[in-house]
Amino acid sequence: MMKNANKTKAKEKKRSPVKLAIVLVLVALLLGGLGFAGYQAYEYYNSGMGLVKDAEDLKAELKALVTHIEKGNYEAANLSVQKIDNLSAEMRATINEERWKLVQDKAPKYGEDLKTALKFLDVVDEASNTLIKPVVKHLREKGLPSKSTFTKISPELGNTLNEYAALIDELCPAVEKVLDDFNALPTFQMEKLESKVSKYRTLAKENEPEIKTYLKFAMKASNGFIRPVAKFLTENGNSLKLELSMDKVGPELSAQILIFADAIDELCPLAEDFLKEVNTLPPFKIEKIENKLSKYRKLAKDNEADILSLMKFAREISTGVIRPAAAVMTRSPLSKLKTEGGDIDTKIIRDYLSLVEAVKPYLNSANDMFKTNKLLKDHPKQTVKITSKLDSALALMDDYNTYVPLIDVLLGDGSDKTYLLVAQNSAEMRSTGGLPASMGVVTIKGGILHIGEFKPVLDVIPFKNKGVNKITSKENELFSKNWYGDKLTACTVNPHFPRVAELIANGYKKKSKKNVDGVISMTPVIVSKLIPVMGNITLSNGVKLNEKYAVKYLQRDIYFQYYTKKTIKDGKLRRKADDKANGLFAEAAKKTLGGVMGNLNAKTILKLLEVIKKAGDDKILMMWMADKQAEEQVKALGLSGSLNYDKNNPELGIFFNVKLANKLGIYVDIKTTFGKETVNKDGSVTYPVTVKIKNNIDRTSVQKGSGNPYLTSKYGPDMRSIVYFFAPAGGKISSFKNNSRLNFVSGSYQNLKLYYNKDLFWIKAGKTVTFTFKVTTAPGVNVKPKVVTTPLLSAYRTAKAPK
Numbered sequence: 001m002m003k004n005a006n007k008t009k010a011k012e013k014k015r016s017p018v019k020l021a022i023v024l025v026l027v028a029l030l031l032g033g034l035g036f037a038g039y040q041a042y043e044y045y046n047s048g049m050g051l052v053k054d055a056e057d058l059k060a061e062l063k064a065l066v067t068h069i070e071k072g073n074y075e076a077a078n079l080s081v082q083k084i085d086n087l088s089a090e091m092r093a094t095i096n097e098e099r100w101k102l103v104q105d106k107a108p109k110y111g112e113d114l115k116t117a118l119k120f121l122d123v124v125d126e127a128s129n130t131l132i133k134p135v136v137k138h139l140r141e142k143g144l145p146s147k148s149t150f151t152k153i154s155p156e157l158g159n160t161l162n163e164y165a166a167l168i169d170e171l172c173p174a175v176e177k178v179l180d181d182f183n184a185l186p187t188f189q190m191e192k193l194e195s196k197v198s199k200y201r202t203l204a205k206e207n208e209p210e211i212k213t214y215l216k217f218a219m220k221a222s223n224g225f226i227r228p229v230a231k232f233l234t235e236n237g238n239s240l241k242l243e244l245s246m247d248k249v250g251p252e253l254s255a256q257i258l259i260f261a262d263a264i265d266e267l268c269p270l271a272e273d274f275l276k277e278v279n280t281l282p283p284f285k286i287e288k289i290e291n292k293l294s295k296y297r298k299l300a301k302d303n304e305a306d307i308l309s310l311m312k313f314a315r316e317i318s319t320g321v322i323r324p325a326a327a328v329m330t331r332s333p334l335s336k337l338k339t340e341g342g343d344i345d346t347k348i349i350r351d352y353l354s355l356v357e358a359v360k361p362y363l364n365s366a367n368d369m370f371k372t373n374k375l376l377k378d379h380p381k382q383t384v385k386i387t388s389k390l391d392s393a394l395a396l397m398d399d400y401n402t403y404v405p406l407i408d409v410l411l412g413d414g415s416d417k418t419y420l421l422v423a424q425n426s427a428e429m430r431s432t433g434g435l436p437a438s439m440g441v442v443t444i445k446g447g448i449l450h451i452g453e454f455k456p457v458l459d460v461i462p463f464k465n466k467g468v469n470k471i472t473s474k475e476n477e478l479f480s481k482n483w484y485g486d487k488l489t490a491c492t493v494n495p496h497f498p499r500v501a502e503l504i505a506n507g508y509k510k511k512s513k514k515n516v517d518g519v520i521s522m523t524p525v526i527v528s529k530l531i532p533v534m535g536n537i538t539l540s541n542g543v544k545l546n547e548k549y550a551v552k553y554l555q556r557d558i559y560f561q562y563y564t565k566k567t568i569k570d571g572k573l574r575r576k577a578d579d580k581a582n583g584l585f586a587e588a589a590k591k592t593l594g595g596v597m598g599n600l601n602a603k604t605i606l607k608l609l610e611v612i613k614k615a616g617d618d619k620i621l622m623m624w625m626a627d628k629q630a631e632e633q634v635k636a637l638g639l640s641g642s643l644n645y646d647k648n649n650p651e652l653g654i655f656f657n658v659k660l661a662n663k664l665g666i667y668v669d670i671k672t673t674f675g676k677e678t679v680n681k682d683g684s685v686t687y688p689v690t691v692k693i694k695n696n697i698d699r700t701s702v703q704k705g706s707g708n709p710y711l712t713s714k715y716g717p718d719m720r721s722i723v724y725f726f727a728p729a730g731g732k733i734s735s736f737k738n739n740s741r742l743n744f745v746s747g748s749y750q751n752l753k754l755y756y757n758k759d760l761f762w763i764k765a766g767k768t769v770t771f772t773f774k775v776t777t778a779p780g781v782n783v784k785p786k787v788v789t790t791p792l793l794s795a796y797r798t799a800k801a802p803k
Contacts, residue, residue, distance in 0.1 A: 051095075061087065065080035074143065095117055113189055134167065154237035154238070155238060158235075165222040165226045183205050187201075207285050221274055224273065228267065236259045249334040257322055257326050264315060268315050271311055275304060278296070279300055310376075399610075402637070406634065409630040416443070421441070421454075421522070423454060424437065424521055426555055426791060427555040427665040429664070432622070434665065437582050438582045439508075460507075468488060468503075471485045474749060480493070480722075496750055497521065497641025501641075517627070523620045530608075533604050537550075550588060551796035556663065559711055568708055616637065621639065644729055645751070650730075650731060650783055651729075652689070653788050657722040661710060664695070668719070669794050672787045682780070683781070686777075687785070690772050721762065727775060731777045734773065735774045740761065
């Protein structure tokens with residue numbers, strides 16, 4: 001704003017000498033008509049007309065100078081300056097000629113006017129030398145800064161600001177000197193001449209205090225604000241250009257973001273002083289200049305509270321967010337999250353979680369301020385960009401805070417923890433996801449998380465339940481006494497994961513003589529979902545896995561690769577093939593999970609949380625905690641894998657099992673449709689439901705698996721099946737029918753009603769079994785039930801291997 005004032009004043013000053021030069025011409029013309037006779041009068045007239053032309057040329061050249069500057073033609077501007085100097089010199093020479101001595105002697109009054117004219121030319125020359133020439137010189141050497149100069153935070157911007165500060169410091173004293181000289185000029189004796197210049201002199205005289213106030217303000221702004229900003233940008237501009245890559249979170253990035261904090265703390269008070277000065281600047285009586293400045297002064301006055309609010313916000317962010325973040329980055333760089341041995345330092349995770357909790361109130365406050373600040377409403381595009389980023393950051397923090405209890409549960413209070421990580425194999429489909437194929441032990445000791453090697457299931461838990469778990473009569477009835485009741489490895493036929501995990505934990509204790517703090521189950525689908533978080537992986541056998549193909553390879557292709565008729569007949573070869581297949585599945589699980597944990601950053605954490613949220617809903621990731629309070633937190637997060645007891649959010653559970661040692665899981669399709677509902681008198685709602693379960697095995701798989709009882713079982717590609725239909729909590733299933741004359745009966749488990757088949761039924765290759773029934777919600781619940789099924793693999797069946 002001060003720059004505009006200076007330019008306007010300088011322009012006004014330049015106009016005044018031009019007008020006065022024209023007055024000089026009038027002096028000459030009038031002198032020519034004073035009555036001097038003959039030749040002398042003719043000479044005076046010619047000299048006067050020469051002054052008229054010089055004055056007109058001077059006026060035209062000043063206009064040309066302004067035009068050249070506006071168009072950026074600084075060489076032409078420099079030529080205009082030279083012409084102005086030449087014209088001034090010619091006019092001075094004309095006035096100083098000896099022939100004017102007669103006028104000065106015979107008409108002292110007019111002689112004084114000539115002296116005044118010479119003083120005016122002195123002012124013109126002074127303005128040229130101290131104002132016009134420095135400006136033109138600066139523009140020739142530096143040019144006017146482009147908009148992009150001011151949008152880039154860089155040393156170049158700092159240099160530009162420094163140059164402006166230097167120019168301000170040079171021009172302000174010059175303007176003040178010209179102003180003083182102009183106001184010291186004597187008045188003309190002749191009324192007509194005086195009327196031509198008096199208004200300019202009056203304006204200068206009346207506005208002299210205001211002009212000097214603005215000049216002082218410009219100098220103060222230059223030295224107290226512009227120069228500190230320029231210095232900061234010149235020294236730190238390159239650091240500020242650095243992309244804030246969260247993958248490089250550590251002392252280096254910490255030092256660079258501290259630059260922001262230092263700048264905020266240094267510049268905000270300066271900006272406040274600057275604002276106060278603007279609001280105390282007096283108005284001009286010069287209308288044109290006042291029009292230029294008043295809008296800026298009004299903007300500062302009307303928005304003072306909002307501007308101060310922005311500065312307060314900046315300082316709060318510096319103190320409450322930037323500096324704490326820098327401190328955490330310094331002491332807990334993410335580069336040290338993964339130890340040299342490949343383990344995870346959980347203390348670093350805790351440090352960042354604590355930071356999230358600490359900074360959230362500041363970011364909430366900032367978001368509110370940005371949405372209510374009146375000044376920012378005039379810049380909707382920029383404001384929307386900022387608030388959308390803040391909204392995203394706060395949403396991410398909400399997700400963090402949602403899972404902080406889970407992380408607290410998993411990481412514990414600093415005490416050592418042991419978890420059993422169960423990799424379920426959905427190729428052998430069971431209610432909770434699949435056969436427990438391999439298991440790994442996760443330990444936390446001294447804050448260091450270690451994921452142990454996955455081992456075949458029977459190396460970790462016993463095969464039998466005898467002497468390990470007491471199976472209830474209800475469980476024996478529902479899940480088969482000679483299967484679930486007898487074999488611990490058949491535990492996943494039970495769709496209630498907390499009970500499954502309890503059985504597995506007891507089995508681990510029996511085998512290892514050690515307790516576990518929890519059991520975490522993952523299916524091959526979770527491996528698939530984690531791959532996009534860290535990128536595709538390559539297994540030790542050279543097979544490349546992407547998101548889609550990971551499931552197909554681990555649940556189908558791997559078996560066709562390692563199992564043959566000969567393999568099945570030879571027990572040793574079969575065990576080798578089992579170890580190879582299970583080992584590759586375990587390798588995939590460890591690579592994805594370990595890779596994600598070892599490459600945590602802002603983006604991967606967000607993606608990981610998204611995967612976890614969805615994984616709980618889809619039952620591809622489930623957790624059980626031995627501690628009851630911790631288990632309640634897991635349930636609240638929807639990760640317990642429990643049957644649903646929430647009447648107000650009803651679920652229809654469909655849990656499918658293939659009771660054979662085959663790999664047909666990827667070919668199971670379950671399609672559920674609801675008919676038109678009926679609202680009952682008690683407020684419950686009844687829906688007609690159709691469920692179609694299809695054996696969708698393709699001919700190629702049938703041919704490849706033919707004669708290999710492990711791939712398609714000794715019964716070929718047909719599925720020997722058990723399915724459980726669980727009613728919503730407080731509701732029921734009725735009018736149960738099927739198209740295959742299958743023997744289904746009603747029952748209950750965990751206080752939920754269900755239908756299940758007492759006898760195994762077959763789904764032949766390519767065939768579909770259709771079930772129809774009515775499902776009714778609890779009284780007063782008018783919400784359509786959500787369908788929850790055994791995690792299916794059909795979406796991955798046609799996936800192709802990446803190149």
